[in-house]
Amino acid sequence: MSIRSKIVSRINYWLTKDRKASGMPLCDFERISYEIKPGDVLLIEGRSRVSEVIKTITQSPWTHSALYIGRLHDIDDPMLKTHIQQTFDGDPAEQLIVEAMLGEGTIVKPLHKYKDDHIRICRPHGISRNDVRRVIAYAINRLGCDYDIRQLLDLARFMFPYGVLPRRWRSSLFQHNAGSPTRTVCSSLIAAAFSAVHFPIMPVIQRNDEGQLRLFKRNERLYTPRDFDYSPYFDIIKYPYLGFEDLAIYRKLPWDKEGRICNDENDCFLPETIEPQTTNIHNWSRKTTADKLADQKAGNSPNEQQEEQSSGMNYYPESNLAIDLLKQEMNKKQK
Secondary structure, three states: OOHHHHHHHHHHHHHHOOOOOOOOOOEOHHHHHHHOOOOOEEEEEOOOHHHHHHHHHHOOOOOEEEEEEEOHHHOOOHHHHHHHHHHOOOOOOOOEEEEEEOOOEEEEEEHHHHOOOEEEEEEEOOOOHHHHHHHHHHHHHOOOOEEOHHHHHHHHHHHOOOOOOOOOOOOHHHOOOOOOOOEEOHHHHHHHHHHOOOOOOOOEEEEOOOOOEEEEOOOHHHOOHHHHHHOOOEEEEOOEOOOOOOOOHHHHOOOOOOOOEEEEOOEEEOOOOOOOOOOHHHHHHHOOHHHHHHHHHHOOOOOHHHHHHHHOOOOOOOOHHHHHHHHHHHHHHHO
8 A cells, every 4th residue: 555545544543433322312223214215315313523514514413424225135136235245245134225435436335334333314305116126226236436525615615605616616516527427425425325316405496487487407416415394305214312202201101200401411410599578478378288377377478369379370450451351240140
């Protein structure tokens, strides 16, 4: 390995190394792995340094996307099966995803790689089974393509509003070369796969002078992971780690009983309580029944109306007009 390759490899490792997962996950991975279907797009909130850069660029927590292709025995085409086996030598019963990774290119990985991450399923709404097969085949046929770091840098320059050069100048985002691309990034790979079967993600919609609508495919190089979350053509499926499906079952969640408030998982505090100014009426409401009886004999008890006001039972001030109308109605009924 040359010196240049070693330097690039170390930089890639430094950028893509995940930080240790902090705290409990937000989603139930076991439920996700059970419910996920071939053709679903998986969004991941990454924990690496490059993920933080992508968060800044896209202004979204979703930093990576992958296409779920099912298990090896779910692939009907023997050529596609062979292509997968050339790059993945794990358990044939393993749930698999196709993704484009910095430093690795387009690869096949097991789904459980993201068991400790915050993930979400984006499911293409109404897509046919045959088109799901074509989308998966498109992604598998791109295995081995390099990761396009130039596209990532150009996308950052494109999304920032200011720059020395106009956004379209010297940018790979607007180069349309013939043939299949040999480099790609995660979201562009998946966008191209769905575009191949004319399934919309974020199409450009125009209306002509006659009022007719026409859809145009958006440049797949401009897609980011958040677009699958934002697209009206994908259903968002979440499985929280602590979920609830019955009415008001959230009241039974293990909430902290001390009343602590947290800014994050390592910064919790107990809010200061402000004691209200007590009066004889408030003191009366806090007394026991025996004490109240003793005060009543001594003539120190408040009247019933004052007690109701102190306990919060009387929410609104009395209206003399309402009382007069009520008396009139009662008198009519008695007559």
